[in-house]
Amino acid sequence: MGRRACARTMRLFVRIPSVAIDARLLAPLAARVSIVEPQSMSGQALLALLHSLAASLAEGRPGELGPIESALIELLVPVIARSGGFAGKGGAMGQRARQYERICRALESQLGDPELTVQAIAAAEGVSVRYLQQLFARFGQTVTGYLKSRRLERARAELASPLHAQLSISEICFRWGFNQSAHFSRAYRERFGEAPRDTRNRARRSGIA
Known part of the structure; x- marks a missing residue:
């Protein structure tokens, strides 16, 4: 009887709240099915990031999960955005x-600038403020609302x-373009339902931060 070697396989299921991604996509995440080409x-x-996530779970290293989760979301957004939706269409809407x-x-690299208006x-893009x-x-956004949301998400990831x-x-508040700690705390609580200190304390208790 011959011996047959079976390759070890693992299935990894990752659930990410749609609120973490939806605001940065042109189409609702729930209405989309995206396939990521492994050769790209x-x-x-x-794939490398998911391997790291699986290894951290298998080896019981919860302290590494926070940065991996943040990096996973940051990578998924452009991957999903490029895989379909309006941007892949022609005509005026696609443009x-x-x-x-x-x-x-472009705004991602400017989120820390409190003077960004x-x-x-509009001037940098060569368009009018109205346009x-x-x-x-x-796409269901306001410019100031988008900036505020992204700054809060970046601050939450660092906390x-x-x-x-x-x-x-x-x-961390000042690193992401907020001028006042009190304003940051109010906006943070409205967005995430808890104070910035609560996020940090919970991460420390779980061994993440």
């Missing part, structure tokens, strides 16, 4: 969608990350 650069990066995605990507963004506001409105445990809550 983004597919390979995503506006591609412009919207390009502007959003709608007027400055910029209408463009974001087509839960051991890589930023040495930073105070105020330092």
Whole structure:
């Protein structure tokens, strides 16, 4: 009787709240099915990240999960956005969608600038303020609302990350474009239903931060 070697396989199911991704997509996540090509650069990066996630779970290293979860969301958004939706279509709608995605990507590197304004963004893009506001409105957003949401998401990721445990809550607040700690705390509570300190304390209790 011959011997047959069976390769070891593992299934990893990852559930991510749609609220973490929906605001940054042109189409609702629930209405989309996306396939990531493993041969693509983004597919390979995503696969490597999932391997790290599986290894952390298998070896009982919960302290590594926070940064991996944050990186996973940051990688999934552009992968899902490129896999379909309005940006892949032709015509005026597709053109506006591609412009919207390009502007959003550009804003990611400017979230820490407290002086960033709608007027400055419009000027950098060579469009009027009215056009910029209408463009974001087509995809259920406002420019200021998008900036506020992304800044809060970045701040939340750092509050839960051991890589930023040495930073105070105020330092994280100012790093992401907020001028006042009180305003940041109010906006954070409205967005996530808890205070920034609660997020950090929970992460520390679970061994993440």
